Amino acid sequence: MPDQHLLLRIRSGRSDKALATLYHHFPMVRKMIRTNGGNAADAEDIFQEALILLVRNVRQRDFTLTAKLSTYLYGICRLLWKEELRRRNRPIPHELAHDPAGPEAPALHEEKEQQARLAEKALDELGERCRELLLLFYHGGLKLKDIATRMGYSAENTAKNQKYKCLEAAKVRLKQLQQIHQTL
Amino acid sequence: MRKELELIEKIEAYLQGRLSPAETQTFEEQIAGDPALQAEVELQRQLMTGIDRAGLKEEVLTAKKRYTIRQRILKWGLGGLIVAAVIAALLYYKHIPIFHNATQPDPSGTQQVPNLPILRPADSAAIVSAYVDAHGKKDSMLQPFFLNVSRDTVIETKKGIVLSIPANTFLDEDDRAVTGRVLLVLKEALDPASIMTAGLSTRSGAQPLSTGGMFFVDARQGYHVLHMDTTRPIVVQVPASGDQRDMRLYKGRRLPDSTIDWVDPRPLEHGLVAVDPHLLDFYPPHYLDSLRKWGYNSRDRHFTDSLYYSLAAGFHAAPAQAEAGPKDRIEPQQDTAAPRNDSSRGPYYHPRPCGIDPAKIKTIWAPEFKNTIIATREFEQRLQWLHRAADAGKMLDLYVTHLDWNLSDIDSLVATQSVGEQKEIFGYFARLHDGKVNQSSTQFRQLAEYYTMKARAYAAAIKKTENDYWDRQAYLDSIATGKRVQRTVEAGQRQAKNDGEELMVNLKETYRQLGYKFVPNPPPPAFYTATITSTGWYNIDKAVIEATASRTTLNVTDPATGRRAIIKYAEASFLIPDWKTYDRLYVYLLPDRLSSFMLVSGADGKYTEKLNELLKYDLVCIGYKGDQPWYYHQRNVQARSYAGIRLNSITPEALTRALNKAGSLGQSSDLQKENSFFQFDIKDQKRQQHNRELEALQRRLIAMLFPCWITNQ
Numbered sequence: 001m002p003d004q005h006l007l008l009r010i011r012s013g014r015s016d017k018a019l020a021t022l023y024h025h026f027p028m029v030r031k032m033i034r035t036n037g038g039n040a041a042d043a044e045d046i047f048q049e050a051l052i053l054l055v056r057n058v059r060q061r062d063f064t065l066t067a068k069l070s071t072y073l074y075g076i077c078r079l080l081w082k083e084e085l086r087r088r089n090r091p092i093p094h095e096l097a098h099d100p101a102g103p104e105a106p107a108l109h110e111e112k113e114q115q116a117r118l119a120e121k122a123l124d125e126l127g128e129r130c131r132e133l134l135l136l137f138y139h140g141g142l143k144l145k146d147i148a149t150r151m152g153y154s155a156e157n158t159a160k161n162q163k164y165k166c167l168e169a170a171k172v173r174l175k176q177l178q179q180i181h182q183t184l
Numbered sequence: 185m186r187k188e189l190e191l192i193e194k195i196e197a198y199l200q201g202r203l204s205p206a207e208t209q210t211f212e213e214q215i216a217g218d219p220a221l222q223a224e225v226e227l228q229r230q231l232m233t234g235i236d237r238a239g240l241k242e243e244v245l246t247a248k249k250r251y252t253i254r255q256r257i258l259k260w261g262l263g264g265l266i267v268a269a270v271i272a273a274l275l276y277y278k279h280i281p282i283f284h285n286a287t288q289p290d291p292s293g294t295q296q297v298p299n300l301p302i303l304r305p306a307d308s309a310a311i312v313s314a315y316v317d318a319h320g321k322k323d324s325m326l327q328p329f330f331l332n333v334s335r336d337t338v339i340e341t342k343k344g345i346v347l348s349i350p351a352n353t354f355l356d357e358d359d360r361a362v363t364g365r366v367l368l369v370l371k372e373a374l375d376p377a378s379i380m381t382a383g384l385s386t387r388s389g390a391q392p393l394s395t396g397g398m399f400f401v402d403a404r405q406g407y408h409v410l411h412m413d414t415t416r417p418i419v420v421q422v423p424a425s426g427d428q429r430d431m432r433l434y435k436g437r438r439l440p441d442s443t444i445d446w447v448d449p450r451p452l453e454h455g456l457v458a459v460d461p462h463l464l465d466f467y468p469p470h471y472l473d474s475l476r477k478w479g480y481n482s483r484d485r486h487f488t489d490s491l492y493y494s495l496a497a498g499f500h501a502a503p504a505q506a507e508a509g510p511k512d513r514i515e516p517q518q519d520t521a522a523p524r525n526d527s528s529r530g531p532y533y534h535p536r537p538c539g540i541d542p543a544k545i546k547t548i549w550a551p552e553f554k555n556t557i558i559a560t561r562e563f564e565q566r567l568q569w570l571h572r573a574a575d576a577g578k579m580l581d582l583y584v585t586h587l588d589w590n591l592s593d594i595d596s597l598v599a600t601q602s603v604g605e606q607k608e609i610f611g612y613f614a615r616l617h618d619g620k621v622n623q624s625s626t627q628f629r630q631l632a633e634y635y636t637m638k639a640r641a642y643a644a645a646i647k648k649t650e651n652d653y654w655d656r657q658a659y660l661d662s663i664a665t666g667k668r669v670q671r672t673v674e675a676g677q678r679q680a681k682n683d684g685e686e687l688m689v690n691l692k693e694t695y696r697q698l699g700y701k702f703v704p705n706p707p708p709p710a711f712y713t714a715t716i717t718s719t720g721w722y723n724i725d726k727a728v729i730e731a732t733a734s735r736t737t738l739n740v741t742d743p744a745t746g747r748r749a750i751i752k753y754a755e756a757s758f759l760i761p762d763w764k765t766y767d768r769l770y771v772y773l774l775p776d777r778l779s780s781f782m783l784v785s786g787a788d789g790k791y792t793e794k795l796n797e798l799l800k801y802d803l804v805c806i807g808y809k810g811d812q813p814w815y816y817h818q819r820n821v822q823a824r825s826y827a828g829i830r831l832n833s834i835t836p837e838a839l840t841r842a843l844n845k846a847g848s849l850g851q852s853s854d855l856q857k858e859n860s861f862f863q864f865d866i867k868d869q870k871r872q873q874h875n876r877e878l879e880a881l882q883r884r885l886i887a888m889l890f891p892c893w894i895t896n897q
Contacts, residue, residue, distance in 0.1 A: 015240070015243055016247065019246075020246075020247040020250045020251060023247045023250070026251065035460050037463045048244045051244045052237060052241060056236070056237070056240070090463075091462070093462045094462050094485075095460070112233075115230050117234075117237070118230075118234070119231050119233055119235070119237070120234040120238045120241070122231070122234060123234050123235055131238070134235050135235060135238060138232060138239070139238070140239065161189070164192050167192050167196075167228070168188060168189060170231055170234075171192070171227050171228060174227060174234070
């Protein structure tokens with residue numbers, strides 16, 4: 001699938017097929033990480049994190065692709081792995097240390113990502129039904145009526161109330177997590 | 185709805201842009217005036233991002249599943265995939281490839297395989313369903329794989345056992361390598377539950393075993409049971425948990441009572457994983473730590489490498505002895521203990537082999553050794569001990585010239601050639617049974633040859649570079665010495681010229697005051713020798729010369745006329761309060777009637793000189809802080825004390841221009857020369873300081889890294 005089609009799909013919220021296509025670049029990333037001190041599990045984590053970042057970046061209004069999408073993805077993976085090595089206090093291999101900051105080199109907003117990861121954690125800790133409800137509504141874009149039917153709520157209004165309760169609980173938990181994170 | 189929930193709803197509408205412009209404006213004004221509300225909005229915004237992220241993660245995991253399924257289809261074919269999906273992964277017993285049909289009794293009288301399937305024909309997915317156990321039931325533990333045995337294949341079982349199967353390893357009854365598709369059947373039991381479910385024993389004779397897992401391998405082509413070419417073994421990697429160092433590999437033997445006894449234990453080989461050489465540390469122990477402690481940048485790889493490799497110059501012709509080729513690899517090269525020859529610089533010699541020649545380390549720390557035992561964490565551990573081993577270079581050679589051996593075998597070799605603690609340490613390493621990195625033996629042989637050649641080339645190159653460097657420094661030293669001598673000579677000449685000119689000024693004035701006409705003596709064509717018996721002109725001239733030389737006031741009376749001549753000298757002093765802040769500081773006087781400058785002597789920021797009342801003087805001060813020049817100029821200084829002189833920072837170009845304007849043409853030219861010398865000298869002092877530090881550092885490192893070297897300084 002050409003890059004422009006992939007971008008179009010990601011931007012229009014139909015990223016599933018685009019992600020499946022992009023997953024074919026995984027062996028290349030796995031090789032890079034394995035030759036630079038990581039293992040296959042590290043490669044999986046980094047690659048998946050990179051895909052998430054890629055989708056979120058592509059959805060930004062001011063995003064412009066200046067290289068091939070695969071190059072961009074590979075660039076994110078290299079940056080993420082370099083960060084991970086730093087976090088683990090491991091030496092940065094020469095190959096990564098002298099990364100040219102070309103136009104294809106993406107920017108990482110570590111603090112923002114950290115906040116997003118905390119929010120994700122808060123969501124994960126909510127319980128499966130709440131998580132599903134919020135994901136279906138906010139990420140899946142389903143209507144409350146359909147969600148009520150799918151999840152077995154008696155009425156659309158019940159689903160709506162439940163949604164706000166879940167959101168409230170998630171906010172409380174996120175606040176707690178942020179406080180814990182700040183004190184660490 | 186509760187008030188809190190209503191707020192959440194409002195914030196959500198705002199974040200999603202569902203409020204009207206007027207509502208948005210009002211809400212934003214509220215946010216601006218209410219920090220608590222601002223925090224709530226921000227929190228909810230972050231939560232939305234988190235939800236989006238969680239959703240994306242699910243999409244990514246779905247994409248991964250799709251990708252994995254697709255890969256499996258490509259790898260194993262649809263039949264293999266379906267089979268792998270429907271068969272529960274369990275195992276049977278630990279068993280290195282044996283390929284006997286259950287219907288065939290083992291020559292030893294024991295049955296080798298429990299539940300051995302009775303194979304029915306057809307080389308297809310149907311063959312799997314035909315695989316039944318001795319009781320005619322389908323064996324749900326089987327994991328079948330169809331392989332093209334003409335090429336190397338790697339397969340991974342459901343529980344993570346990885347088998348690396350070389351091409352053409354399976355043989356038929358006539359010991360001919362089979363081609364085409366082969367059915368490989370695996371069973372695995374890696375956890376206690378699986379082992380118990382399979383009814384497997386964990387005893388060897390009467391002795392209980394602690395098992396790390398069991399597996400069974402069988403290969404068939406059609407009706408034919410295959411066996412293996414023992415020269416092409418399958419490498420099996422079983423997932424390990426906990427310390428596996430003492431694990432052994434046992435072969436399963438079916439006893440007449442249907443139980444299995446585990447026999448023929450042998451040590452496990454631990455396959456090594458090669459890593460990027462840059463991630464390894466091949467320096468001697470404490471090298472980087474010490475550099476860091478001594479204030480050097482130990483993270484600058486370029487610096488640490490070049491410093492360490494520069495020490496190779498001390499190993500006189502070390503690798504040149506590596507004449508031993510692969511044929512006599514057990515007796516590899518030796519580091520020569522000869523003292524350095526006279527032409528090589530450096531204060532060291534070593535009476536016996538000591539440490540490892542850094543040129544050898546440079547050779548093995550290269551991409552060429554990327555996929556060998558050298559580029560492994562296990563070798564890195566050993567190298568730390570090798571650095572301090574007796575005959576370290578020779579011991580290292582054992583590893584490099586036996587790249588195709590198991591690491592533990594080389595450890596044994598080193599241990600047998602060692603004594604004392606070294607023997608114990610390498611004996612310990614040998615007992616770890618670390619294996620090797622898979623690569624063809626041809627490549628290893630080539631690498632061993634490369635090592636011999638490259639280590640020699642590096643040593644020669646490093647020695648040459650080192651000698652070239654110090655030769656160049658010696659040449660620069662001689663140039664610097666020459667410049668300093670030249671400056672001293674020129675200073676003497678300048679002084680003599682100034683003295684002569686000032687004497688002429690003084691004589692002229694003295695004669696004028698005494699009422700005589702002064703006629704400077706032209707150089708005589710020849711000399712007549714005469715004896716002086718009375719005082720007169722001779723004494724007046726002598727008095728002027730003495731006063732000029734000692735820079736004291738002249739007060740002389742002509743005995744013939746009784747007239748007096750007086751020329752006053754009076755002291756001027758120049759105080760520079762911040763003199764301590766300068767690396768070098770010079771004070772000059774530029775007399776208007778003399779052709780060159782006078783260097784004013786002084787100490788601790790106070791400079792004094794006696795001024796001749798007949799001359800007018802300009803004052804010039806030049807200071808340097810590092811490379812940065814500072815400058816001060818004052819016209820027509822008088823015989824008094826000048827306190828608080830402060831120099832101004834100036835660019836080198838501006839200083840040149842200022843000096844060009846200072847004093848007469850001759851004076852400015854001399855000052856320029858003087859300043860050029862300073863600039864040269866500043867750089868040269870730095871160069872010399874760097875060399876002194878480098879030598880001291882090398883000496884310090886050698887004392888630490890190669891303690892048996894003896895310094896003769």
